[in-house]
Amino acid sequence: MATNEGGDVGDEDGQGDQGNQDDQQAIPITGEELRETFPRAGARDSGDISVLELPGREAATVPNSNVLRPELAEQLEHDLYAHQAEALEALECGKNICVATSTASGKTRIYALQIARHYLDARERAAETGAGKGRQNGGEKTGAVSGPTPTAYICYPTKALSRDQERELNDFYDDLGLDITVRVYDGDTERGETRRQIREEADIIITNFAGVNTYLHDHDRWARFFSACDLVVIDESHTYTGVHGMHVAWIIRRLKRVLASYDADPQFILTSATIGNPGAHSSTLIDDQVTVIDEDGSPTGPRELVLWNPPPQSSEKDGDRAGAEDAVTDRVPATVEAPRLLSHLTYHDAQTLLFTPSRKLAELSVKRAAKHRRDRSRYYTNPDRGSAIEPYHAGHSRRNRHGTEHQLKTGVLDGVASTNALELGINVGEMDATVQLGYPGQRQSFWQQIGRAGRGSKRALSVLVAGHRTLDQYVVNNSEYLLENDVEDAVVDTENDAVFAQHLLCAAAELALDESDAGAGGLADRERLEQAVEMWRRAGKLTGHLETGVSYTGPPRPQRSISLYATTGEEYTVELADGVDERHDPEMEPLAEERVLRDFHEGAVRLHEGQQYEVCAVDHTTPRPSVTLRPTDVAYHTRTRTDVTVLDAVSEESREIGTFTLHFGRGRVLVYHDAYDEVAIHGGKKQAQQLPTGNPPLSMETQLCWLEVPERVESTLVERYRDFSVPELDSDLADTAHLGYAGGLHAAEHATIGVAPLELMVDKRDLGGLATLSIDSHLASATADENGDDETSVGEDPAPQNIAAAEATVRELAMGLERKPASGWFIYDGIDGGLGFSRAIYENFEAVARRARDLIENCDCGRIDGCPACVMDDQCGNDNQPLHRGAAVDVLDHLLASASGDGSVLGSDLPIDDGEDGDRDGNEGGNGAGDEDEHETGEVDDRRPPLFYA
Amino acid sequence: MAGPTGTRVLALPPTTVLERSVATLEDIAATIKPDAVWLFGYAREPTAAARARHIMDVPVIHPPLETADGGTLPRHRIGDELEFVVAQHSRALGAVAGADSGASANVGANSGADTAAGVGNSAADGDSDRDGNGNDDGSKTEPPSADALICDQITTTTRPTALETTLDHAGELAAALPAGQETTVLTGGLPAGYDERWHLDAGTGAVRTVAHDPLRSAEPVADDAVAVRVRGAGPVDGYGGAESVVALEYSADGAVSTAAYAPGDFGLEAITGVGQKTANRLESQGVTTRAGLLDLSVAALADIEGIGAKSARRMHDHARVLESGEPRRLTDEPLPGEAWGRPPLCLDIETDGLSPTIIWQIGVYDPESDTHRAFVERDDPTDRESVVREFCDWLLGVHLNRALLTWNGWGFDYRHLGAFVARHCPEYTDDWESVPKFDLYRWATDREGTGNALLPGRTNELDVVAAELGYEGLGTGLDGARTAAAYQRFMRTGESDVLEWDRHEAYCEDDCRALWHVYERLRDAPRASGVVGSAGSARATESTGSSPNGGGSRADSKGGSTSEQTGLGDF
Numbered sequence A: 001m002a003t004n005e006g007g008d009v010g011d012e013d014g015q016g017d018q019g020n021q022d023d024q025q026a027i028p029i030t031g032e033e034l035r036e037t038f039p040r041a042g043a044r045d046s047g048d049i050s051v052l053e054l055p056g057r058e059a060a061t062v063p064n065s066n067v068l069r070p071e072l073a074e075q076l077e078h079d080l081y082a083h084q085a086e087a088l089e090a091l092e093c094g095k096n097i098c099v100a101t102s103t104a105s106g107k108t109r110i111y112a113l114q115i116a117r118h119y120l121d122a123r124e125r126a127a128e129t130g131a132g133k134g135r136q137n138g139g140e141k142t143g144a145v146s147g148p149t150p151t152a153y154i155c156y157p158t159k160a161l162s163r164d165q166e167r168e169l170n171d172f173y174d175d176l177g178l179d180i181t182v183r184v185y186d187g188d189t190e191r192g193e194t195r196r197q198i199r200e201e202a203d204i205i206i207t208n209f210a211g212v213n214t215y216l217h218d219h220d221r222w223a224r225f226f227s228a229c230d231l232v233v234i235d236e237s238h239t240y241t242g243v244h245g246m247h248v249a250w251i252i253r254r255l256k257r258v259l260a261s262y263d264a265d266p267q268f269i270l271t272s273a274t275i276g277n278p279g280a281h282s283s284t285l286i287d288d289q290v291t292v293i294d295e296d297g298s299p300t301g302p303r304e305l306v307l308w309n310p311p312p313q314s315s316e317k318d319g320d321r322a323g324a325e326d327a328v329t330d331r332v333p334a335t336v337e338a339p340r341l342l343s344h345l346t347y348h349d350a351q352t353l354l355f356t357p358s359r360k361l362a363e364l365s366v367k368r369a370a371k372h373r374r375d376r377s378r379y380y381t382n383p384d385r386g387s388a389i390e391p392y393h394a395g396h397s398r399r400n401r402h403g404t405e406h407q408l409k410t411g412v413l414d415g416v417a418s419t420n421a422l423e424l425g426i427n428v429g430e431m432d433a434t435v436q437l438g439y440p441g442q443r444q445s446f447w448q449q450i451g452r453a454g455r456g457s458k459r460a461l462s463v464l465v466a467g468h469r470t471l472d473q474y475v476v477n478n479s480e481y482l483l484e485n486d487v488e489d490a491v492v493d494t495e496n497d498a499v500f501a502q503h504l505l506c507a508a509a510e511l512a513l514d515e516s517d518a519g520a521g522g523l524a525d526r527e528r529l530e531q532a533v534e535m536w537r538r539a540g541k542l543t544g545h546l547e548t549g550v551s552y553t554g555p556p557r558p559q560r561s562i563s564l565y566a567t568t569g570e571e572y573t574v575e576l577a578d579g580v581d582e583r584h585d586p587e588m589e590p591l592a593e594e595r596v597l598r599d600f601h602e603g604a605v606r607l608h609e610g611q612q613y614e615v616c617a618v619d620h621t622t623p624r625p626s627v628t629l630r631p632t633d634v635a636y637h638t639r640t641r642t643d644v645t646v647l648d649a650v651s652e653e654s655r656e657i658g659t660f661t662l663h664f665g666r667g668r669v670l671v672y673h674d675a676y677d678e679v680a681i682h683g684g685k686k687q688a689q690q691l692p693t694g695n696p697p698l699s700m701e702t703q704l705c706w707l708e709v710p711e712r713v714e715s716t717l718v719e720r721y722r723d724f725s726v727p728e729l730d731s732d733l734a735d736t737a738h739l740g741y742a743g744g745l746h747a748a749e750h751a752t753i754g755v756a757p758l759e760l761m762v763d764k765r766d767l768g769g770l771a772t773l774s775i776d777s778h779l780a781s782a783t784a785d786e787n788g789d790d791e792t793s794v795g796e797d798p799a800p801q802n803i804a805a806a807e808a809t810v811r812e813l814a815m816g817l818e819r820k821p822a823s824g825w826f827i828y829d830g831i832d833g834g835l836g837f838s839r840a841i842y843e844n845f846e847a848v849a850r851r852a853r854d855l856i857e858n859c860d861c862g863r864i865d866g867c868p869a870c871v872m873d874d875q876c877g878n879d880n881q882p883l884h885r886g887a888a889v890d891v892l893d894h895l896l897a898s899a900s901g902d903g904s905v906l907g908s909d910l911p912i913d914d915g916e917d918g919d920r921d922g923n924e925g926g927n928g929a930g931d932e933d934e935h936e937t938g939e940v941d942d943r944r945p946p947l948f949y950a
Numbered sequence B: 001m002a003g004p005t006g007t008r009v010l011a012l013p014p015t016t017v018l019e020r021s022v023a024t025l026e027d028i029a030a031t032i033k034p035d036a037v038w039l040f041g042y043a044r045e046p047t048a049a050a051r052a053r054h055i056m057d058v059p060v061i062h063p064p065l066e067t068a069d070g071g072t073l074p075r076h077r078i079g080d081e082l083e084f085v086v087a088q089h090s091r092a093l094g095a096v097a098g099a100d101s102g103a104s105a106n107v108g109a110n111s112g113a114d115t116a117a118g119v120g121n122s123a124a125d126g127d128s129d130r131d132g133n134g135n136d137d138g139s140k141t142e143p144p145s146a147d148a149l150i151c152d153q154i155t156t157t158t159r160p161t162a163l164e165t166t167l168d169h170a171g172e173l174a175a176a177l178p179a180g181q182e183t184t185v186l187t188g189g190l191p192a193g194y195d196e197r198w199h200l201d202a203g204t205g206a207v208r209t210v211a212h213d214p215l216r217s218a219e220p221v222a223d224d225a226v227a228v229r230v231r232g233a234g235p236v237d238g239y240g241g242a243e244s245v246v247a248l249e250y251s252a253d254g255a256v257s258t259a260a261y262a263p264g265d266f267g268l269e270a271i272t273g274v275g276q277k278t279a280n281r282l283e284s285q286g287v288t289t290r291a292g293l294l295d296l297s298v299a300a301l302a303d304i305e306g307i308g309a310k311s312a313r314r315m316h317d318h319a320r321v322l323e324s325g326e327p328r329r330l331t332d333e334p335l336p337g338e339a340w341g342r343p344p345l346c347l348d349i350e351t352d353g354l355s356p357t358i359i360w361q362i363g364v365y366d367p368e369s370d371t372h373r374a375f376v377e378r379d380d381p382t383d384r385e386s387v388v389r390e391f392c393d394w395l396l397g398v399h400l401n402r403a404l405l406t407w408n409g410w411g412f413d414y415r416h417l418g419a420f421v422a423r424h425c426p427e428y429t430d431d432w433e434s435v436p437k438f439d440l441y442r443w444a445t446d447r448e449g450t451g452n453a454l455l456p457g458r459t460n461e462l463d464v465v466a467a468e469l470g471y472e473g474l475g476t477g478l479d480g481a482r483t484a485a486a487y488q489r490f491m492r493t494g495e496s497d498v499l500e501w502d503r504h505e506a507y508c509e510d511d512c513r514a515l516w517h518v519y520e521r522l523r524d525a526p527r528a529s530g531v532v533g534s535a536g537s538a539r540a541t542e543s544t545g546s547s548p549n550g551g552g553s554r555a556d557s558k559g560g561s562t563s564e565q566t567g568l569g570d571f
Helices: A015-020 A031-037 A082-092 A107-129 A159-176 A193-201 A209-227 A242-261 A278-286 A334-347 A359-375 A398-409 A443-450 A470-477 A479-483 A497-510 A526-538 A593-599 A711-720 A739-759 A780-786 A803-815 A837-843 A845-858 A885-899 A903-909 A915-921 A929-938 B014-019 B022-032 B046-056 B090-099 B133-140 B170-176 B276-284 B290-295 B298-303 B309-324 B386-398 B413-424 B426-434 B440-445 B462-468 B480-493 B501-524 B535-539
Strands: A048-054 A097-100 A151-155 A182-184 A204-207 A229-234 A267-272 A291-293 A303-309 A352-355 A389-392 A415-418 A433-437 A460-465 A542-545 A549-552 A571-576 A605-608 A611-619 A626-632 A636-640 A643-657 A660-672 A675-680 A686-692 A698-709 A767-772 A823-829 B007-012 B036-039 B075-078 B082-086 B148-150 B156-159 B164-167 B182-191 B195-201 B207-211 B225-234 B236-238 B241-243 B245-250 B256-261 B345-351 B359-366 B371-376 B404-406 B437-439
Touching: A031 A048, A031 A303, A031 A334, A031 A460, A048 A479, A082 A097, A082 A107, A082 A267, A082 A291, A097 A278, A107 A151, A107 A159, A107 A229, A107 A267, A151 A209, A159 A182, A159 A204, A159 A398, A193 A209, A204 A209, A209 A229, A209 A242, A209 A497, A209 B413, A229 A242, A242 A278, A242 A497, A267 A278, A278 A291, A303 A470, A334 A352, A334 A359, A334 A389, A334 A415, A334 A433, A334 A460, A359 A389, A359 A415, A359 A605, A389 A398, A433 A443, A443 A460, A443 A479, A470 A479, A470 A739, A470 A845, A497 A526, A497 A549, A526 A542, A526 B156, A526 B164, A526 B207, A542 B480, A549 B480, A571 A593, A593 A698, A605 A636, A643 A698, A643 A767, A643 A780, A643 A803, A643 A823, A643 A885, A660 A803, A660 A837, A660 A885, A698 A837, A698 A885, A711 A739, A711 A885, A739 A767, A739 A823, A739 A837, A739 A845, A739 A885, A767 A837, A823 A837, A837 A845, A845 A885, B007 B014, B007 B022, B014 B046, B022 B046, B022 B245, B036 B046, B090 B170, B164 B170, B170 B195, B170 B225, B225 B245, B225 B256, B290 B309, B298 B309, B345 B413, B345 B480, B345 B501, B359 B386, B359 B413, B359 B501, B371 B386, B371 B501, B386 B413, B386 B426, B404 B413, B404 B440, B404 B501, B413 B426, B437 B440, B440 B501, B462 B501, B480 B501
Parallel strands: A097 A267, A097 A291, A151 A204, A151 A229, A182 A204, A229 A267, A303 A460, A352 A415, A352 A433, A389 A415, A433 A460, A571 A626, B007 B036, B082 B148, B148 B182, B182 B225, B345 B404, B404 B437
Antiparallel strands: A048 A303, A542 A549, A605 A611, A611 A626, A636 A675, A643 A660, A660 A698, A675 A686, A698 A823, A767 A823, B007 B245, B075 B082, B156 B164, B195 B207, B195 B225, B236 B241, B245 B256, B345 B359, B359 B371
8 A cells, every 4th residue: 555655646636737747857956966066075975875766656546436426527628636525425325524634635625626516405405495595695696506506615734724725715716606604713814894704605614723712602603504504524634633633522522512502413524644544543533433535546746755864963063962961862853954954955946845743843944954054155156056044833823824835836935944833734845855853743744744845746755853852763764664554553642631621611611411312312321421511510610410401600701711732721922021112022923831831930031933032921820821032142052950759649550461451540740841951053052050930830731641561570770780880970779770771661651652653643841751660659659648638639749849849759659668669660641630641651661662672782982871862851850860771671571572472482581490489489479578578689789769760 | 889778888999999080980889888898808918908998997807807606607787687697707607516516607598588580670579478487596696696707718629521510618507507498698709699508417417408589489498408688799700801890789688689780880980981091190190089180171181191083072962961860862863763754662671591592581671651551461371472472462463663772682683583584483584673672782882883862871771771861760670681581580480470470571661661661761862963973982882891781781681692792793
């Protein structure tokens, strides 16, 4: 199945463009030429670069007349691709569908045609029954349509995409000669009369889910549109995963509920990039059966894929080595290398799109691309050639973004450094090349991005610049991974009660909740619904009973308190400091609490649209928390440190993996962003460290999974690595025999989180971990021992206010433990209420562990403590200390051998002493006190420090 | 304020007392006429307490400053009827519980009919009548039981990740309060309007059940249980921020009602266009009251920094309206429907809640014949159609060519009627849509336009405005929330005698007539000589610091949903 070779044939709607392509048109620069010409200071060694050739694919088409009625079939210039035809047939049968095919495979065309069909059906019906019957609905249509014109609601993930598609769809219907009105209705739509007119007259309304969330409140104003709605389109549906996906899933449930109250029962069309589980994901989103269409019939041109692992830093003469802790960062960072490639490609006339992982990097990359030209002026003798490069991301104003899109399309710009805002189907024309600053994290996203180059059957060039991260290094060293047919599963979860509860308030405000909201086809099963309603009644926000209707009674418009990217619902507005000229207003969108706590503490320096801003105040008071910025100009940016602990974890499910025990459950995770560093923009040197942020901890009740390493494995590995030491380590562990083993747990924790996105469509940033020698002191049972008499005090304990206090709490709990605690590590969902990610890892733990093990084992860094490519994590709260690759591989080997029931590793590894060990082998689960005692004597005087490692 | 005098307690956070001017505090006192002030909160604010005592000249209860003698909690007697026991902190409850058994806190047993709920502005709901009388024997203990325990630490904690709301300090309450009976606890830790009965295990404080219908007679309390009726008096979230001036009124028959205002409803800030900043500026110029502001010429007012000529004019106008109680028309626009020939029919609907599942009463007052007509579903609460259909038959069949008039109908009545007509009587949809519909509230205050009139009254709720304009209501003791709750009970029990139908019809009729009264007063007010086109007036309703239908909007079943009906609702 060759669904992944993205990108070809016209834009999403413009199959008609097929005609004007030059077949096999040469690209201005090939992968090999790129490698040859790219200037380097030192040797010709340009790092590890491989060039892969991906073949094109022939189109599979179906005659239009097989599927479409003559009025439509005859007007289309080109035949339908096989998947388009299949989709239209499924729709004809009344099914909901999910189309999961490559970029530019004509997915928009499918719903555009389906809407045209509905329109023509209605016209025929009207003609049959005679015009005039039924009231005039939807304004005065010219044409013969009377009676309710069917309407369609189309949701795109971004406003930019909405505007783009509005034009495309309107043009399409103009070409077909159909009087179908397509309008965007979102936050940028002028209020008042314009909106009223769209609601009352448009046939197709394009919006986004933030809009739907808000507009549902006044559904009666939409009565005309909703009553006639027979199609809901969810475009780019694969983007709805994680927290955002949960919110969208609930908004869709609320929308369906309101539509049903207007007797509308629309079909759903979802379009998705290629993901591993389009059917399951779509079904969860819309809470209904979905037919998957994923046999891609669109053609694609050949492509060169360059995997570019930057060269060692030391070969650069300006290699600005930034302090001892960064010494491991051997290679030139992708953040530096990728902008250089962008600069180089545009110099060679290749219009290039650089994808960056953050807005900040999009901005920085433009500067760095220019700097590269200056630094290598001997090579780039004409520095202005191909130098029109702009940043692009959602933080820019619409006008600004639209200008950039237009300039790209018309060739005014030579290059753009963009966040994934341009990954989705905005029509910016056909690029010659893409550069990716780091692996985007998912194959799905990877293919989507490179599909931006070489539309049409042109050859395309795509360069992936590997960063230091685990995933990047894995991918460039295992290129077959990219070419496998598997794509990640998208994880969307509706089990998060915090998110459910917020949407329940909105649902009640929209239409009274009643018994029809319970059970199949409702919002939740009866028990969950009753429980949530009772919770809100007790809180004074709902009133009434399901039997007769539950109404909302809280502060007006609960929809406003929903933050689509967070579960806490609190969003911070961004304000400009008093006295600063309005011209400098960054016009930033509101920020989720998690982001504020991490990135917007007082003193933080953020780059936005090329302008640096310093955070001068943060107001955490509800209901209107805010962040105040003022423009600044300094030579550093700030990076926040992160410390984490877990408290009160409760196991809900567990399973044995051989002698290991894996748990899934819930608990409280405290994230501390207590301190930050000032990092020089050039060179990355930390010029000030450990400055206080003044931000409170983020406390989350979330889902976790954790692994308990059996006593015997622990003692073996402690013994094996007892001589390991870390110079100048400031920790209780520093001089203990446990240091090496703890480093192994820590490294294994980083690696398992690092590779999770290889198996699941999770965002690593939504996962966190904690390795510990004392799992038990993080469990609720430990706390209960402490305050066993406190059952009546149901209120939550206040969170320790800083990491030192949190550590003290855990240490105290560890002292009070009755049994010797197990060691291991936690992985948690970094979102209040959880996301289903750690649940997915719990279920796929062996596969994740295998990937992690291979990654660590095969990394060629040659260092005991690993490198950013294997076990180091830049978010680590402990400065990546201690880490021990060998110990980590051993732990994972034991686990995997144990899992497969293969005793050989265990047998040969474990100390062969007396028969008692053998007895215990056969005596699983019997880890009684005897074990401990003996272990303790065996380990002599090593007190196990309870400290933990994030 | 209108209404019979009962004993009034004013609940405020200390910050309001500290931050607002003397004149504003005097205005609050003059408006609410409290018999006592309760400064809620956890921290000691002696300055605020002294300031409140000095300015308002009534006893001040500030729990953190209360002192106890011996093992008992401090008591406050307000007037002849009312007595509160005050716990400085939840720990104080524990001290009492430890000192003696059960009833030692002496806050047990509701004395009489503490029945009224919600944030209305008058008496109890006769539908539920007299709860807690069975517990009167609680008062036999010496000293007699107080009416309520004040403890600001009592609040709820909602943990959505666990789908659970808990009562803080339930353990201490269970230990301190008498078992087998119900005690009312007042707290500034929960918003005004919060009213739930928590049944706790007397031994552990574990929650057994929570009874949600405040109108309903208290359920019998088991001997080993403690019932706590928790009522909030704290800030209510609204559009203008927290509404944290709360008046608790104990009427003669023992019922309690609460009304919430924003601090900005008083003093200079009550004037359109005057926020805290402008008020401070005015005060620095020696202007502290509305009367003082009227002493200043418009020109002098406009000389003050930050006040334009148009807003100065508007401020002046509104100050005069507030001071005189006379409405003022700002434009030459005719009243809505005035040009229609025949006077409009005044309409009001009653539902079962803010997201109605039924419109069970439609009241229409015809000013022409001075008659009122009510369409009521008394028999079958599952029948969503009959009332709407009868109304349509009557209106569209017999009273064609009449226009309709409502107070905030575009926020509630018309919207829901339209939806119910479309759903249950689809054949009337077109006719219904063509009936001319007017909204006096929107006409007067339209946010998108300039507004056509200034109204007296601290909030824009119909009953407040009407009372201010001299309308003498029936005093049914009902409001939208109560009448909705009463109908919900009927829906659940199916027993039609749980409602006093006549009283609920009288309430609806009263609103329709009040509407006409306001209409007439506005009609009789002189028109503006010139058209005022100030954009500043668009802020008229915002600047009161509360939602358009006013600070006490929660009281009105229409309140929440209507509060934004104009511009902002138009997303």
